[in-house]
Amino acid sequence: MDTTQERILEKAQERVIETLARNMDLYGITMSTGLLYGTLLFQDKSMTLDEMGEALGMSKTSMSTGVRTLMDLNMVEKIWKKGTRKDHYEVNLDWYQNFIDLFSVKWRHACEQNVVSLKKSLLELRALRETEDITEQDRERVDLSIERIENGLEYYHWLSRLIDTFESHEIFQFVPKKKLES
Known part of the structure; x- marks a missing residue:
């Protein structure tokens, strides 16, 4: 050259x-x-x-x-x-595998940390909800927080399943690898 x-x-x-x-x-x-x-x-x-x-x-x-x-x-x-x-x-x-490894390691770790945090908070809020001296207004606030945390847990369960599809390569059934057309 x-x-x-x-x-x-x-x-x-x-x-x-x-x-x-x-x-x-x-x-x-x-x-x-x-x-x-x-x-x-x-x-x-x-x-x-x-x-x-x-x-x-x-x-x-x-x-x-x-x-x-x-x-x-x-x-x-x-x-x-x-x-x-x-x-x-x-x-x-293998760029596909590199992405899968990078995505899976980072996201699985973040998922696990967030789930632990959400579950701990959920236990605390459920216990708080059952205390005798809680007002109805405070119970409603606690219930709203519980609902939002449960939604978060559903999301992290979904995200964990998404990560599983990457790690198992099942993702390629839904989004196949494709050769570029010149």
Whole structure:
């Protein structure tokens, strides 16, 4: 490739890397970890932490933290390379599975935390409702809160089932993977 073609390739890749990093930020992934993922995506070989740090101008510690995050989300895996002692990493190229893993881990965790909180509040409110010295007006306020919390629990039950459809790949029966038409 001549230098003009090389620059077009680099610019296109940089645009995608930055966009991916910004989108991953929506899921609580730091921009630097998103940039790391994008950088790994366009490599034709695995990379060491040192190579990643050099490519991104970041410390090995930052790269290690980012790689750990991406490995926890199953978006990057450590691979063995003959003849070297350093760990090598490569990106999982299945974008569907990457989204499923990222979505499932983040949303399942949030769901579980919220359900625990709502159930605790529901128990407290049901006990409060049964106290003898509660006024009718306060009982109505408590009942309204109970109703809203129960609606929230129904929502989190639905969201948990939605996450299950992603994890089981059942989602693809409803929204099939489709090849782009050129």
